[in-house]
Amino acid sequence: RNIGLAKSRVRTLNFRRANFQLFKELLDGIPWETVLKGIGAEQSWQLFKDTLLRAQELSIPQQKKLSKGGGQPAWPSKDLQLKLKKKREMYRKWKQGCVAWEEYRGVVGMCRDRIRKHKAQMELNLVRDGKNNKKGFYRYIGRRRQSKESVPPLINEKGELASSDMEKAEVLSKCFASVFTGGRASHVCQDPEPLGEGERSGIPPTVTVEQV
Incomplete structure (x- = not known):
């Protein structure tokens, strides 16, 4: 029986052999304003993602993923x-x-x-x-590096502080969705008051809405 004997073959993108000119032409040739007009954020994102992956498949070849030594330090000879x-x-x-x-x-x-x-x-x-x-x-x-930078707390359009990962994800998701709906765009901005050297602001970033 050959069940369970097949080896998994992980493949990654080979950017050294990529045709970025073809990738650019495939995306530039699509009238995005016409294609995305009248559809919701979810459908717009799905359409854009499918088009991007298709262009990636045509212009960027794949290669076998190489092992990196199982997490060993970078310096031993x-x-x-x-x-x-x-x-x-x-x-x-x-x-x-x-x-x-x-x-x-x-x-x-x-x-x-x-x-x-x-x-x-x-x-x-x-x-x-x-x-x-x-x-x-x-x-x-x-x-x-022992630690990685994380997204700071955000303030949503209601003025409420979003500190948990789920709440911050919802705030950023609404900002992204507003690009495709209603002609209003949201963005995350810092406190406009300049800070002195070595000082840190205690006010978290806020999400504001501007008319496009």
Whole structure:
């Protein structure tokens, strides 16, 4: 029986071989004002999404997704990985009583020192080659960041504070839907009063409505 033996093949977009000129022509050739006239926000979004995905399929090829090493740090070299493997083996032998504690601690200290030096050298190389390897530099910075920025609390058209994820999503959804309905557009704006250096405003962004 061959059930369950099929392997999943994940594919991603290959932007290096994309034909962006064709992608632009496919979208520019559609009279959006005429096509979207008289239909609701949901239908407009679905039509735009289907058209965008169709243009993407025709102009951007796909490729097999490459593995990124299972979440390993960006800096270990082949030699350092062998040292870490030796440290794990020494730990197992110490737990089994085959080696002394001092011998195991010596290997741990050597690995820690090698890791610090190798990491410092890798970061120095990233800084020196930042202009030629911007992708690698920002990838490393992104992995080092512990927290990600989130959407701040918003004030809806009723003047109520939207702090939960669901409430903020509803406020932003109404702003997006207003683009396609009624000729009125909403936008999220900050407090217009300028802030001094190092100061932060305690007033959350508000959603206002303007006539288009």
